Amino acid sequence: MIVVNKIRELNAIDNWVRHFTRAPHQWNVVHQSDAELVALPGTDRLLAITIDTVAEEIVTGLYREPFTMGWVAVMASLSDLAAVAADPLGLVVSVVLEPGRDDSFRTALAQGMAAACDAGGTFLLGGDTNTAISPSLTTCAIGIVSRRPVLNRVGCRPGDTVFLSGPAGAGSALALSRFLHSEGFPEGSYRPVARLNVRQTIRRFATACMDTSDGLLPTLDQLMRLNGMGFRITQDVAHILDRRALRLAVEADLPPWFMLAGPHGEFELVLTVPQGLTEHFMAEARSAGWEPVMTGTVTEEIGVKMAIDGRQCAVDTAGVRNLFDEVSGDISRYARGLAAMLVPEPEV
Amino acid sequence: MIVVNKIRELNAIDNWVRHFTRAPHQWNVVHQSDAELVALPGTDRLLAITIDTVAEEIVTGLYREPFTMGWVAVMASLSDLAAVAADPLGLVVSVVLEPGRDDSFRTALAQGMAAACDAGGTFLLGGDTNTAISPSLTTCAIGIVSRRPVLNRVGCRPGDTVFLSGPAGAGSALALSRFLHSEGFPEGSYRPVARLNVRQTIRRFATACMDTSDGLLPTLDQLMRLNGMGFRITQDVAHILDRRALRLAVEADLPPWFMLAGPHGEFELVLTVPQGLTEHFMAEARSAGWEPVMTGTVTEEIGVKMAIDGRQCAVDTAGVRNLFDEVSGDISRYARGLAAMLVPEPEV
Numbered sequence: 001m002i003v004v005n006k007i008r009e010l011n012a013i014d015n016w017v018r019h020f021t022r023a024p025h026q027w028n029v030v031h032q033s034d035a036e037l038v039a040l041p042g043t044d045r046l047l048a049i050t051i052d053t054v055a056e057e058i059v060t061g062l063y064r065e066p067f068t069m070g071w072v073a074v075m076a077s078l079s080d081l082a083a084v085a086a087d088p089l090g091l092v093v094s095v096v097l098e099p100g101r102d103d104s105f106r107t108a109l110a111q112g113m114a115a116a117c118d119a120g121g122t123f124l125l126g127g128d129t130n131t132a133i134s135p136s137l138t139t140c141a142i143g144i145v146s147r148r149p150v151l152n153r154v155g156c157r158p159g160d161t162v163f164l165s166g167p168a169g170a171g172s173a174l175a176l177s178r179f180l181h182s183e184g185f186p187e188g189s190y191r192p193v194a195r196l197n198v199r200q201t202i203r204r205f206a207t208a209c210m211d212t213s214d215g216l217l218p219t220l221d222q223l224m225r226l227n228g229m230g231f232r233i234t235q236d237v238a239h240i241l242d243r244r245a246l247r248l249a250v251e252a253d254l255p256p257w258f259m260l261a262g263p264h265g266e267f268e269l270v271l272t273v274p275q276g277l278t279e280h281f282m283a284e285a286r287s288a289g290w291e292p293v294m295t296g297t298v299t300e301e302i303g304v305k306m307a308i309d310g311r312q313c314a315v316d317t318a319g320v321r322n323l324f325d326e327v328s329g330d331i332s333r334y335a336r337g338l339a340a341m342l343v344p345e346p347e348v
Numbered sequence: 349m350i351v352v353n354k355i356r357e358l359n360a361i362d363n364w365v366r367h368f369t370r371a372p373h374q375w376n377v378v379h380q381s382d383a384e385l386v387a388l389p390g391t392d393r394l395l396a397i398t399i400d401t402v403a404e405e406i407v408t409g410l411y412r413e414p415f416t417m418g419w420v421a422v423m424a425s426l427s428d429l430a431a432v433a434a435d436p437l438g439l440v441v442s443v444v445l446e447p448g449r450d451d452s453f454r455t456a457l458a459q460g461m462a463a464a465c466d467a468g469g470t471f472l473l474g475g476d477t478n479t480a481i482s483p484s485l486t487t488c489a490i491g492i493v494s495r496r497p498v499l500n501r502v503g504c505r506p507g508d509t510v511f512l513s514g515p516a517g518a519g520s521a522l523a524l525s526r527f528l529h530s531e532g533f534p535e536g537s538y539r540p541v542a543r544l545n546v547r548q549t550i551r552r553f554a555t556a557c558m559d560t561s562d563g564l565l566p567t568l569d570q571l572m573r574l575n576g577m578g579f580r581i582t583q584d585v586a587h588i589l590d591r592r593a594l595r596l597a598v599e600a601d602l603p604p605w606f607m608l609a610g611p612h613g614e615f616e617l618v619l620t621v622p623q624g625l626t627e628h629f630m631a632e633a634r635s636a637g638w639e640p641v642m643t644g645t646v647t648e649e650i651g652v653k654m655a656i657d658g659r660q661c662a663v664d665t666a667g668v669r670n671l672f673d674e675v676s677g678d679i680s681r682y683a684r685g686l687a688a689m690l691v692p693e694p695e696v
Contacts, residue, residue, distance in 0.1 A: 012477060015451075016443075019458035023438050023471030036474040038437055041492060043391060049473060051440040051488055055480040089386055090371050092399040094486045095364075103363075110367035123371030125397060126384040129360060132403040134481035138442045140399055140488035144389065 006318040007221075008325055031226060033152035034083035034211055037145065046150065048143045050080035055136035060329065062178055062264065065187050066105045069137055070112025077141035078120040078194035079211045079267040085151045085199040086143030088122040094138040096130045109137075119193050146203070154226050156208040156272035158300040162231060163271050163281075164293040165195045168216045169245030169259035170266040176248055176259070179331040184248040192267040198290050205281040206271040214321075215262020216240070219270050220304045221317030230299040233306035240295055242266070257308060258338050263324045272298055305345070312345040354666040355569075356673055379574060381500035382431035382559055385493065394498065396491045398428035403484035408677065410526055410612065413535050414453045417485055418460025425489035426468040426542035427559045427615035433499045433547040434491030436470040442486040444478045457485075467541050494551070501574050504556040504620035506648040510579060511619050511629075512641040513543045516564045517593030517607035518614040524596055524607070527679045532596040540615040546638050553629040554619040562669075563610020564588070567618050568652045569665030578647040581654035588643055590614070605656060606686050611672045620646055653693070660693040 010031065017030050027037040027046055035048040054073045057063045063072065074091060081088050093113065097106070117124050122141075145151070170190060177185035195202075195211075202209060208227065212219045220231045237257045238246055245259045271292075273281045285292050296306075304315045319341045327333035358379065365378050375385040375394055383396040402421045405411045411420065422439060429436050441461065445454070465472050470489075493499070518538060525533035543550075543559075550557060556575065560567045568579045585605045586594055593607045619640075621629045633640050644654075652663045667689045675681035 015454070016458055016475065016477070019455070019462045020465065020472045021462070023473055026438070026471070026473055030474075036438075036440060038473060040388070040391075040437075041435075042393070043388075045390070047395075047437065047490070049438075049440055049488070049490060051442050051474070051476050051486070053442040053444055053476050053478045053486065055444050055478045059480055087389075089388075089395065090374070090384075090397075092384060092397055092488060094399050094401040096401055096403050096484050106363070107367070110364055114367045114369070117368065123374070124368045125371055125374055125386060126378075126399070127364065128399050128401050128486075129364070130401045130403045130484065132407055132482040132484055136444050136478065136480055136484055136486075138399070138401070138476075138484075138486040140397070140440060142395070142397060142490060 008322050027150060028152060032154055034080040035086065037084065037150065037152070040144070044147055046145045046147055048081055048084050048086040048145050049140065050077050051138060051140040052076035052080065053136050053138040055134070057264070058135050062175060063187065066108035067112035068187050068190060070109040071116040071191060073137035073139050074113050074116035074120065075192050075194050075267055076213060077139040078122065078196060079213060081141050081143040082195040082199060083209045083211045083269055084145055085203040085209070086145045088120065088141060088143040088196060090123045090125040091117065091139050091141045092125050093127040094130065095127065096132045096136045098133065098135055099131050120196055151203060151206055151209050153208055153210045153223055156223065156227050156229065156298045157274065158229055158298050159275045160207055160272040160298040161275055161278045161294065162296040162298060163273060164216070164240060164295050165198060165269040165271065167240065167242040167293060168212055168266060168268055169241040171264040172215060172259040172261065173242060173245035173248050175264045176252060180252055182248065184251060185244050189244065194267055195269050198285070198288065201281070201284050201288055201290065202269070202271055205273045205277055207274060209269055209271045212268045212270060213265040215265045216260040216270065217304065217315060217317050218262045218321045221321055223270065224302060224304060224317070228302065230301045230303040230305070231296055232299050233296040235295050237306065240293055254335060255308070257306065258335065261320050261338055308342060313342045314345060316341045316343065356670050375498060376500060380502055382428040383434065385432065385498065385500070388492070392495055394493045394495055396429055396432050396434040396493050397488065398425050399486060399488045400424035400428065401484050401486040403482070405612070406483050410523060411535065414456035415460035416535050416538060418457040419464040419539060421485035421487050422461050422464035422468065423540050423542050423615055424561060425487040426470065426544060427561060429489050429491040430543040430547060431557045431559045431617055432493055433551040433557070434493045436468065436489060436491040436544060438471045438473040439465065439487050439489045440473050441475040442478065443475065444480045444484045446481065446483055447479050468544055499551060499554055499557050501556055501558045501571055504571065504575050504577065504646045505622065506577055506646050507623045508555055508620040508646040509623055509626045509642065510644040510646060511621060512564070512588060512643050513546060513617040513619065515588065515590040515641060516560055516614060516616055517589040519612040520563060520607040520609065521590060521593035521596050523612045524600060528600055530596065532599060533592050537592065542615055543617050546633070546636065549632050549636055549638065550617070550619055553621045553625055555622060557617055557619045560613040560616045560618060563613045564608040564618065565652065565663060565665050566610045566669045569669055571618065572650060572652060572665070576650065578649045578651040578653070579644055580647050581644040583643050585654065588641055602683065603656065605654065606683065609668050609686055656690060661690045662693060664689045664691065
């Protein structure tokens with residue numbers, strides 16, 4: 001029973017969207033794609049456009065190093081392009097800083113952006129700078145995609161195999177490390193790379209794709225709502241997780257699956273591959289030097305399930321998505337609230 | 349004698365740019381164009397991309413109505429597309445608001461954006477929302493331009509006629525009205541419309557183009573630097589100015605030309621037309637229902653000149669551009685400083 005208006009973030013977006021006329025040349029509807037897709041006149045291709053702002057992560061102190069801020073601001077937009085397997089044309093950036101920021105801060109910020117552009121194989125095309133009381137970094141990335149087929153969040157089928165483009169949980173690990181004042185996951189190790197480099201393989205095999213910028217479970221929740229299907233995580237959580245994230249959870253005596261809850265994610269991709277193509281996909285990926293993480297399967301039954309300590313559980317993914325806002329970002333309450341989001345299935 | 353590093357804003361931009369590798373497919377160099385221009389693979393056209401943030405205007409109280417904030421945020425980007433005579437494909441927007449903003453504020457903001465999209469004949473494609481201590485609205489607009497010829501800030505020749513797409517000074521009028529606590533230019537009358545509607549005429553006749561988002565004199569200063577030429581404003585300032593801007597200046601006992609100084613502009617276009625085509629251009633514009641404002645002429649000699657009270661004066665446009673920052677936004681000091689920026693030419 002999918003009730004879209006259970007999700008605060010989706011409500012907020014829908015409240016915006018209702019004021020605007022839909023563009024007739026826009027290919028996707030709201031929520032359907034990580035990047036907006038519009039017909040490119042005179043061609044058989046689409047333009048992919050996305051905008052992302054890094055602000056809360058700076059204000060709350062999650063990011064303290066300007067290099068990280070710049071890096072993530074660029075990767076957030078590039079990751080949306082990666083989720084539609086676009087060939088990037090470049091980015092523009094708007095940098096809003098407090099009046100007092102010195103040159104060394106600006107330099108490190110620019111270096112983070114430049115390094116992220118290099119790592120993503122693309123370029124900064126231009127930008128704008130402004131002054132305000134609190135900082136924010138906004139990037140807009142554009143790319144080109146083929147119309148046949150158009151990859152987006154919708155299109156998976158029951159039985160499809162679910163892959164992660166790489167281990168998940170680095171985003172939660174950074175957040176937990178901050179909360180614990182731990183050096184278990186230093187900020188400098190949070191250097192997510194948008195998965196643009198595997199776009200050719202993804203284009204050939206994926207039926208649906210979305211990035212984990214909000215964490216794996218919120219991503220599966222969104223894919224579930226859009227596709228009207230469910231997900232079963234068949235892999236052990238320990239095998240899905242970034243090793244440092246796993247170690248940090250264990251040290252903090254937290255269930256490892258907490259590291260999949262977001263809301264701070266890591267820009268891996270969740271992609272679904274038809275079961276019959278799974279082996280072929282894995283072989284192609286490996287020959288391209290890429291090791292996707294087999295994660296689970298698409299189910300006809302709606303809902304997200306995973307095995308915890310050998311017991312099959314349903315995850316209240318709507319509850320997970322709303323929780324951080326509901327506890328006003330209080331990490332202790334968040335952790336306590338998460339524990340209640342697992343509902344063990346009756347034993348048969 | 350053009351010393352580019354005299355301009356604070358240009359220095360700041362150059363300090364950013366030096367950290368980045370230039371995109372090989374980017375058509376324009378830094379400062380050359382209101383919108384970034386990149387080759388669109390597989391076509392003979394260019395993609396125009398621009399990003400703009402409205403933040404300072406909100407924080408300083410220049411804009412108090414959310415409808416205005418949304419309207420201007422959209423028009424700022426569309427105006428950059430208009431300056432390269434692009435066919436718009438749409439916009440994406442990032443809205444950063446303080447936690448306490450209520451629904452009526454959000455609604456009016458969205459309505460301002462939607463109305464501006466309608467007025468510009470284009471569409472919002474998507475966006476992002478965030479929370480921060482101070483608000484900022486960032487828009488990124490994209491469009492398509494022909495490669496032959498590419499219109500940008502560079503390309504005018506001595507003898508070209510300088511036109512404004514419409515009366516200038518509305519931006520300064522709003523700022524002055526705020527400062528005077530006057531109702532002479534209420535916020536609701538500041539509804540600049542990006543000049544996308546005249547792009548077909550501009551494409552055919554203009555040799556260079558730039559918008560007046562920072563005011564007319566800063567725009568002429570920038571065009572002067574980029575083209576290595578000068579400008580003589582031959583028209584009476586009273587004939588260039590928006591009527592309400594002129595009346596406000598007269599009432600405040602300020603020289604009317606102050607309304608051309610910025611830094612808050614109004615999104616008209618400055619364009620240059622070869623002298624031999626001027627009459628043809630005027631006729632075409634009028635038949636399209638558009639009345640461009642004949643403003644002056646391009647001169648071989650570098651510098652910006654205008655006649656004030658019948659006396660030819662040189663304007664220290666670099667001084668004008670830096671002044672607002674140098675007086676830390678103090679309007680009284682700004683007005684006193686402006687008065688010193690006119691250097692009467694020796695009588696012959």
